[in-house]
Amino acid sequence: PDGKQVISSSNDGTVKFWLVESGTEVSSIEGNIAEISSMAISSNGKQLVSGSWDDVSLWDIENGKQLLNISGDSATVSRVTYSPDGNLIAYTNSDSITYNSIQILDLATGQITKNI
Numbered sequence: 001p002d003g004k005q006v007i008s009s010s011n012d013g014t015v016k017f018w019l020v021e022s023g024t025e026v027s028s029i030e031g032n033i034a035e036i037s038s039m040a041i042s043s044n045g046k047q048l049v050s051g052s053w054d055d056v057s058l059w060d061i062e063n064g065k066q067l068l069n070i071s072g073d074s075a076t077v078s079r080v081t082y083s084p085d086g087n088l089i090a091y092t093n094s095d096s097i098t099y100n101s102i103q104i105l106d107l108a109t110g111q112i113t114k115n116i
Helices: none
Strands: 005-009 015-019 025-029 036-041 047-060 066-082 088-094 101-106 111-115
Touching (some): 005 036, 047 088
Parallel strands (some): 036 066
Antiparallel strands (some): 066 088, 088 101
16 A cells, blocks of 8 residues: 555465565465465555455465455456455456356455345
8 A cells, every 4th residue: 555565466376565666575475275366455455355266365464364265166256356444355256157246245254245
């Protein structure tokens, strides 16, 4: 959120944080199970959500620990985003049955509250 860093992801599931001015890597998060297709940072800059094949993960940016993982629906997660208040995560996935469905995840409960 401060505009001094950018994030990148690679096909091995690693997320890296870089200083814009110098291009120096300052930290990384490892532990995603597959190539990351989408990422979003919470408005307070403390958490990152990542989506990949069959997986949505919530991470603490400061210590790199995984806070939550939703996996196993055999669909590619194509987009992830936070609600403006940071209480919900919306993600889209696609497979042969639920093509381009949207799931709403409540961060307080860790449960999917809506499937659109």
